[in-house]
Amino acid sequence: ITSTNVSLSCISEMRDKLRKWREENYRNSEQIVDVGEELLNEHASKLGDDIWIIYEQVMIAALDCSRDDLAWSCLQELKRQFPDSHRVKRLAGMRLEALERYEDANKLYDSILQDDPTNTAARKRKISILRAQGKSSEAIRELNEYLEQFVGDQEAWHELSELYINEHDYAKAAFCLEELMMTNPHNHLYCEQYAEVKYTQGGLENLELARKYFAQALKLNNRNMRALFGLYMSASHIAASPKVSAKVKKDNMKYGAWAASQISRAYQMAGRGKKENKCSVKAVEEMLESMQITMS
Amino acid sequence: MLEDDSGVTKKRTLQLSSMSVSFRSHEMGEVELSCLAYAKMYLHASQFPRCSVNGLLLSSSPAGGDVCITDCVPLLHTHLSLAPITQLALTQVDAWCSQTHQRIMGYYQANACVSDSSPTPCALKIAEKIFEQCNNAVLLMIDGEKMFPGCRVPPIVMYERKDARWALKDKHTIMLRQWEETCAIVNQLFSSGDQALLVDFDSHLDDITKDWTNQKLNAKIMELISPANGNV
Numbered sequence: 001i002t003s004t005n006v007s008l009s010c011i012s013e014m015r016d017k018l019r020k021w022r023e024e025n026y027r028n029s030e031q032i033v034d035v036g037e038e039l040l041n042e043h044a045s046k047l048g049d050d051i052w053i054i055y056e057q058v059m060i061a062a063l064d065c066s067r068d069d070l071a072w073s074c075l076q077e078l079k080r081q082f083p084d085s086h087r088v089k090r091l092a093g094m095r096l097e098a099l100e101r102y103e104d105a106n107k108l109y110d111s112i113l114q115d116d117p118t119n120t121a122a123r124k125r126k127i128s129i130l131r132a133q134g135k136s137s138e139a140i141r142e143l144n145e146y147l148e149q150f151v152g153d154q155e156a157w158h159e160l161s162e163l164y165i166n167e168h169d170y171a172k173a174a175f176c177l178e179e180l181m182m183t184n185p186h187n188h189l190y191c192e193q194y195a196e197v198k199y200t201q202g203g204l205e206n207l208e209l210a211r212k213y214f215a216q217a218l219k220l221n222n223r224n225m226r227a228l229f230g231l232y233m234s235a236s237h238i239a240a241s242p243k244v245s246a247k248v249k250k251d252n253m254k255y256g257a258w259a260a261s262q263i264s265r266a267y268q269m270a271g272r273g274k275k276e277n278k279c280s281v282k283a284v285e286e287m288l289e290s291m292q293i294t295m296s
Numbered sequence: 297m298l299e300d301d302s303g304v305t306k307k308r309t310l311q312l313s314s315m316s317v318s319f320r321s322h323e324m325g326e327v328e329l330s331c332l333a334y335a336k337m338y339l340h341a342s343q344f345p346r347c348s349v350n351g352l353l354l355s356s357s358p359a360g361g362d363v364c365i366t367d368c369v370p371l372l373h374t375h376l377s378l379a380p381i382t383q384l385a386l387t388q389v390d391a392w393c394s395q396t397h398q399r400i401m402g403y404y405q406a407n408a409c410v411s412d413s414s415p416t417p418c419a420l421k422i423a424e425k426i427f428e429q430c431n432n433a434v435l436l437m438i439d440g441e442k443m444f445p446g447c448r449v450p451p452i453v454m455y456e457r458k459d460a461r462w463a464l465k466d467k468h469t470i471m472l473r474q475w476e477e478t479c480a481i482v483n484q485l486f487s488s489g490d491q492a493l494l495v496d497f498d499s500h501l502d503d504i505t506k507d508w509t510n511q512k513l514n515a516k517i518m519e520l521i522s523p524a525n526g527n528v
Contacts, residue, residue: 027346134409168377168417193375200379210380225501230380270504279392279509280500286391287384 011043015050022057029064032057037070052081059091063098071095086112090121102129120150127159136167154180161193170201188220192227199234204243210234211255225266232259232288260288325456327434328364328471331478332517334450336510338482339494340370341406341438347373350419351496352389352426353402353436363432365402369508370496376405377418385497386425392509400426402434410440413453420462427457435462445483450475481520490516 014035021032036058044051059074075095078088089112096105106129109122116122123146130139143160147153161176177194184190195213198206211234217227235256239249263284271281333353340349351370355363369392371385386400393399403426405419415423415437423435435455442451450472454465472478485491493513500508 132409134412165375165377196375196378196380200377202379225504226381229384229501233380233384266504279395279511280388280504280507282395283388283391286395287387 008046011039011046014039015047015054018054018057022053027064029061032061033065033067033070036061040074052078056087056091060094063094066098068095068098071098086116086119086122090125093122093125097125097129097132102133105129120146120153124156131163136163139163140167152183154183165197170197173197174201186220188217188224188227191217191220192224192230195227195230195234199230204238204241207234207238207241211238211252215255228259228262228266232256232263235259264288325432325465326362326469326471327454327456327465328362328473329450329452330364330366331474331481331521332514333365333368334452334472334478335482335485335517336368336370336494336513337404337406337436337438338443338451339485339491339513340373340496341440341443342486342491343494343496344373346408348376348406348408348416349373349496350376350403350405350422352386352400353404353434354389354393354398355401356396356398359399359430363401363434365434367398367514368404370494370510372498373496374498376416381497381501382422388497399430401430401432402426402436404436404438406438406440413437413439413441415455415462423455423462431457433457434465477521481517484520485517 017035018032018039020026021028036054039047039054040051040058047054055074055078059071059078062068062071062074072095075088075091078085078091082088089108093105093108093112096102096108106126109126112119112122123142127139127142127146130136130142140160140163143156143163147156147160150156157176157179161173161180164170164173164176174194174197177190177197180187180190181194191213195210195217198213199210211231214227214230214234217224218231221227235252238244239252239256241249244252267281267284271278337351340351343349349370350372351368353365354367354369356366357364369385369389371389372381375381389400403419403423405416407413407416415435419435419437423433427433433456437453437455439451439453442449452470454470455462456465457463490513493510493516495506495508495510495513497508500506
């Protein structure tokens with residue numbers, strides 16, 4: 001396909017795709033490289049000022065796919081256009097990271113921070129390097145220090161919660177998720193993750209909290225299957241506990257039964273007309289049945 | 297004696313005949329890994345290169361005697377160490393196994409950090425649970441550093457229960473029949489694009505119309521396994 005044969009609407013479609021992926025922060029790097037490489041190689045003249053942000057987007061995607069050739073050429077274009085830019089320097093650092101030249105990358109980020117100590121992007125790259133090297137406790141320490149200064153950085157709070165979960169430090173992970181829920185009260189994913197952490201911590205109190213937050217996640221998004229299953233499981237476990245009052249037992253059996261019927265319904269609908277789903281539908285039904293038996 | 301990257305000395309017999317890797321030992325505790333199970337594990341790890349992934353190893357052969365891992369169920373690629381979804385998956389796979397005359401006899405995991413393929417506390421915990429029900433359970437770690445085209449060795453490290461801990465399993469007791477054919481099948485799945493058919497439990501929860509038992513993918517893989525191969 002030469003540039004004369006590809007219609008302008010086709011080009012604008014590709015640009016729209018790239019923009020959507022940029023705005024939604026998707027990491028579909030193979031697709032970005034596919035679309036982006038064609039746009040840059042064949043239709044660069046038609047991209048206007050967008051071309052620079054596309055170079056950046058494609059470069060990062062190229063690093064993700066081990067396409068150093070493409071990443072390098074994008075970087076050269078950006079360096080030529082923005083010779084003293086910290087933003088471009090950060091991209092050069094990311095390329096060094098991809099090549100596992102962590103010391104060189106750190107030197108680059110340190111030079112940015114010397115020039116501009118408030119440069120959060122460089123700080124976060126340094127933390128990512130610690131993570132890539134498996135230095136979890138140091139990454140956690142640096143991230144905590146970072147958050148003392150930049151307390152509103154959602155991405156950082158979430159990253160920290162992931163690190164704590166990997167280290168099995170559930171109490172601290174819960175704390176991070178509490179911060180996220182406070183600032184993002186409509187985000188069902190944070191509620192559901194918080195509930196999962198509480199469930200994992202175990203014990204009656206945590207199970208009840210888990211149930212409440214699974215229910216909250218469902219209120220925010222009634223199609224969140226993890227929340228639905230979570231509600232079912234936490235309610236069932238509470239009802240089965242010898243330590244609860246008759247009223248609590250009754251209430252939780254009610255919640256559990258409601259969740260079970262919702263799950264059943266969802267799977268019936270999903271299984272409709274699809275032969276290959278019979279297995280998963282059957283498995284769910286059996287599970288719901290067996291848990292009923294242990295509860296009563 | 298050969299030293300690998302971690303500095304651990306491993307005895308490796310490079311007896312690569314064209315048909316199979318590692319020779320049959322007459323010792324007890326031999327484990328065979330089927331093409332189907334290997335292919336799906338490999339595809340799972342490849343589908344989520346930036347995440348830790350895990351799954352369950354299944355056997356349809358009767359308990360006692362030689363062990364054959366005949367299939368696997370890919371489970372998670374997020375939050376491996378959180379309890380609810382893991383518990384849910386174990387329960388459902390259990391139910392499916394009893395319907396299909398299989399049993400859970402192992403666990404596999406591939407770490408996000410490619411340079412470290414040692415079992416994490418989470419892996420040990422789940423393997424422990426499986427061991428409670430199955431006394432020749434195995435723990436399989438996928439070695440990401442050996443997952444590249446043309447690698448002549450299976451990218452796996454297996455552990456078994458010995459003296460109340462998980463010990464490295466002698467490579468001589470791990471059987472992968474028709475190794476080169478298995479590699480060819482995996483390559484074929486990538487070139488045909490069929491590797492995208494793989495569904496793990498996490499993906500199933502994102503869209504419950506997706507089948508975590510992977511019937512469609514299983515059929516494609518069985519088609520590719522030559523009829524002469526008794527490894528089903």
